[in-house]
Amino acid sequence: MIPVSEARSRILAGLSPTPAETVPLAAASGRVLARPVKARLTQPPAAVSAMDGYAVRSADATDGAILDVVGSAPAGHPFAGVVGPGQAVRIFTGGFLPTGADSILLQEDAAAEGSLVTVRETVAEGRWIRPAGLDFTAGETLLEPGRKLTARDIGLAAAANHPWLAVHRAPRIGILATGDEIALPGEPLPPGGIVSSNAHALAALVRAAGGEPVVLPIAPDDEAAIIALAADARGCELLLTTGGASVGDHDLVQKALGPQGFALDFWKIAMRPGKPLIWGRLGDTPLLGLPGNPVSAIVCAVVFLLPALRVMLGQPAGATPTHAAVLGAPLPENDKREDYMRATLSPDGRVVTAFRKQDSSMLKTLARAEALVMRAPYAPALPEGAEVQIIRLDELGI
Amino acid sequence: MIPVSEARSRILAGLSPTPAETVPLAAASGRVLARPVKARLTQPPAAVSAMDGYAVRSADATDGAILDVVGSAPAGHPFAGVVGPGQAVRIFTGGFLPTGADSILLQEDAAAEGSLVTVRETVAEGRWIRPAGLDFTAGETLLEPGRKLTARDIGLAAAANHPWLAVHRAPRIGILATGDEIALPGEPLPPGGIVSSNAHALAALVRAAGGEPVVLPIAPDDEAAIIALAADARGCELLLTTGGASVGDHDLVQKALGPQGFALDFWKIAMRPGKPLIWGRLGDTPLLGLPGNPVSAIVCAVVFLLPALRVMLGQPAGATPTHAAVLGAPLPENDKREDYMRATLSPDGRVVTAFRKQDSSMLKTLARAEALVMRAPYAPALPEGAEVQIIRLDELGI
Structure with a gap:
């Protein structure tokens, strides 16, 4: 069993950004x-007015002065002439400052009558002008x-x-759910069967993170079927499998794909939920094998697949972002596996309370969770109020 | 000028959720x-094993006992028989618990030899069983x-x-940018012109919030053109305009649409950026007129359009969520308009620092902003470290 951080580093090192x-x-x-x-x-391409009013020469625009309005400069219709001494030009927000003017007399500080305007408040030089390039400059x-x-x-x-x-380019992520016991929603269920939830939850997660999911047909627990379906993932930037990865006799992904040239890097990590996690390469295609338990699959996706997608999308490499929060209820000591506990958050996001039941088959609890509380291997028992690190599921958009 | 909260209430009261x-x-x-x-x-549909191991009768499965393995129960392949006294069935995670068995002997606590298995650790009744309905029950x-x-x-x-x-249904939001001075990116620019940025920024915002943007062609500052283009918004659940809404002579939206039956509710709010904000109804279609300044348009969209989209999508009505943060730099006192200042956030999201320049034409500053600091009308000057309310732009996905 290798630590979570080492597993993530080895995964990220094996990936590269998609082309443009x-x-x-x-x-x-x-x-x-x-x-x-x-x-x-x-x-702006030239100095423009920041307000509606009159473009004036500030030297002329003292309180009580009367100016000749010689034209107008709405946005998109620059005044072609020059503002001379004693003159003003009607101007609107975004209008180009006419040659000769150096400031704006606000509409509310002006009294217009016919072609004349009386200044009601002295104008400071440069007032209400946005200089050329205030926002940005060509080439920047x-x-x-x-x-x-x-x-x-x-x-x-x-x-x-x-x-x-x-x-x-959005990385194409092939998603291959395996298991004799699973059927797509709405399809006839096999005896002892359950409805497949991993593939579509993972597809939604991949899409939310900027990838393009390719959901492959479900593979029964049969080596030939797994081989054929994995071949359908060609052209994908990553093949994601779920199930068939644990320690029993029915761990078929490795068995089926080994003879097809699958190069295993690791397949056991010190993490809960999610001990069986396969990482390797099937020909040119990286393969990430997630556990079949739905909660384990999603939590492993949060911890490993989201950072992987970031690398494939050309974003900076790193772990899924964490935040500090304080416990709303005590936690027992942890064992040798890094733990990710489903939890709720207070409205201000500062108090986190883990659900009592953390069974990795409980999708309802996962759907209601707002955060994952992270616990290091062998972390001691913690009282209410102790600080912990959390992953916020809302900010991941998943 | 009406307060921001009243403007929002009046907008939300005029909207209803889209059908399913x-x-x-x-x-x-x-x-x-x-x-x-x-x-x-x-x-699960029936009691299932939570682990790989052996389904046993706990009364038989004491340390050192040797059991007969009479069959197997992988997930999807229930064992059809009964586990009798002294018997066990090989089982895998998710496999149905066979009749007669009441607990699971873990694989790592068992020694298998041929068709026999030796118990290496006494099994408690009910151990490693997920009861039927652990996750959910039909009808729930x-x-x-x-x-x-x-x-x-x-x-x-x-x-x-x-x-x-x-x-x-995703509400269709017609987006009508107005102005003689604007042209679409890549199109020839008129003299004194600038490139239109509002329509596509708003379209992206609408899409991120779950709406379906319908970007209409740009309307020049011409009443007939505005009338014709507004008519193109029929079938939209909301018509959004930008520009043509301020106090100058070129405020064409109201002038053009009044004779078309536009029923104005209000058009001036006590807010910065964004004083001119039109709200009314053009026939059956609600019309929200945003300012033409790009920063004002987006900030008004955050404050009014996002809550409007939530109502149209059937989500609970309310203001855009806010959070407490402390100031990284002092702020001057505020005037009579509620202010939304562009700001950066510390990595932990707890310290917010407003940009020095808050000009409403500066898109670069808006793009770099991580939050908006909210300031009530007449809010007093605040020192570094004072608590303020902020809107986090990252959590809005925009």
């Missing part, structure tokens, strides 16, 4: 940037590769005049 | 449930309407034998 593809800006949100986004223009790098693009980033890339962006 | 649609389980992740998910079966409600489905929920619904789920 070009996608339309409108489809790039949530994707991971593969090339820097540099500004293709300066924003605005977004770095490895960044998962937010809605705000899309706005920034648009403003910088990018109709297309280069992003990492 | 049936989607495949595999497409339901991230959707909002419209009907309860009840268990269609009991899980597992997931409630209004819940945004996670990957774990998908696993639970699958295990409960649901190939289809009823979810709220």
Whole structure:
């Protein structure tokens, strides 16, 4: 049994980022940037008004002065002339500052009558002007590769005049659930059977993390079937299996795939839930074998697959993010396996309380969990109020 | 000018949840449930083994006893006979407990030889058995309407034998950017023009929040064009406009749509960024008019549109969630408008520091922001370390 952190390092070391593809800006949100986004223009392109009012020469615009309004400059319609002494130009937010003017008289500080405007408050030089390049300058790098693009980033890339962006391709993750006892939802159940839940839960998790799930048909506990279905995963960047990985006589994944050139790296980790975890390579395809227990499968996916997807998407490598929280109820001492306990969180996210029953078959408890409490091997018993590290499931979007 | 909370209440009161649609389980992740998910079966369906080992009668399975192995019960292959006195059945995780047996002898506590197995550790009655219904019972409600489905929920619904789920339809949000000065990314720029960023940033935000954006062509500052394009929004559950909403002569949205039956509710709110905010109804279609400044548009979307989408998706109504944090730098007193300041967060999310420049045209600052610091009207100056309420942008997925 190897420690969780070593298992994760060995998994991440075996993966590399997917190549880039070009996608339309409108489809790039949530994707991971593969090339820097540099500004293709300066924003604003020239000095513009930050408010509605009058573009004036500040030297003229003293309290009580009366100015001639010689034109207007709405956004998108620059004033072509020059603002001379004693003159003003009607201007609106975003309008280009006309030549000769150096500041804005606010609309609410002005009294307009016909083609004249009276200054009601002295204007300071440069007031209410956004200088050219206030936001960014042509050539400036605005977004770095490895960044998962937010809605705000899309706005920034648009403003910088990018109709297309280069992003990492979504890694295709083949998902192969094994077991004679499982059937897809709605399909006839075999005797002694249960409904398969792992493949679709993992597919949703893969999609939420930016991958492209490829759900393969269920493999019965039969070496030939596993071989045939694993072959269907060709072209995937990773093959994920569930089940067939424990220590009994029915641990078929290794048995079936060994003769097909499967190179095992490890298959037992010091973790609960999830002791049997296979990691290796089937030809060119990395293979991560998750346990068949639904809770173990998802918790192992949180701990190993999410970091793996980050590497494949070109994001910085590392463990799934953790946070400090305090215990809402005491915990017993831990044994030799690193433990990930399903737990609820207080509304402020600072108090974490583990469920009493932690059985790895209980999906209902997993669905209700808001966090996983992490416990190191041999961690001592802890009283209520003690600080622990947690993984927040809500922030992972899963 | 009306307060932010009143504006939000009036917006939310004018909206209702979209009807339900049936989607495949595999497409339901991230959707909002419209009907309860009840268990269609009991899980596990019968008592099963939690481990690999031997199903035994605990009365027989004392240290040193030798039992006859009369069959096997892998998952999916129940043993059809009965375990009699002095007998055992080989069993694997998930295998049905055979009639007659009442507990599991762990594989590591057993020594097998031919068809015999020697007990190496006395077995307690009921040990390593998962009773029928440990996870859930047929008819039990597992997931409630209004819940945004996670990957774990998908696993639970699958295990409960649901190939289809009823979810709220994604509300279609028409997005109409207005302004003579704007052009789509990559298109020729008009003189004095800038690239349109609002429509695509808002589309990404709508999609991240579970809506279906419909980006309409850009409307020039021309009443007839606005009328024609607003008509293109028919069939949308909400029409979102940006620009044309401020106090100058070029505030065209109201002017153009008034004669089309636009019923205004309010159009000025005590908020920064974002004073001009239109709310009303164009025929049957609610219309939310956001400011044209890109930062104002996105901040108003966070404060008003995200709660609106939650109501339309059948989620509980309420403000965008806030959290307590402490200031990393002092803040000046606030004026009469509720303020939402762009800010960065410490890695633990507990210290928030507002950017010095808060100009509402600066998209780069918005993209780099991790939180918005909320300041009530007339809030006093605050020192470093004072507690404030923040909106975390990362947890909104935008």
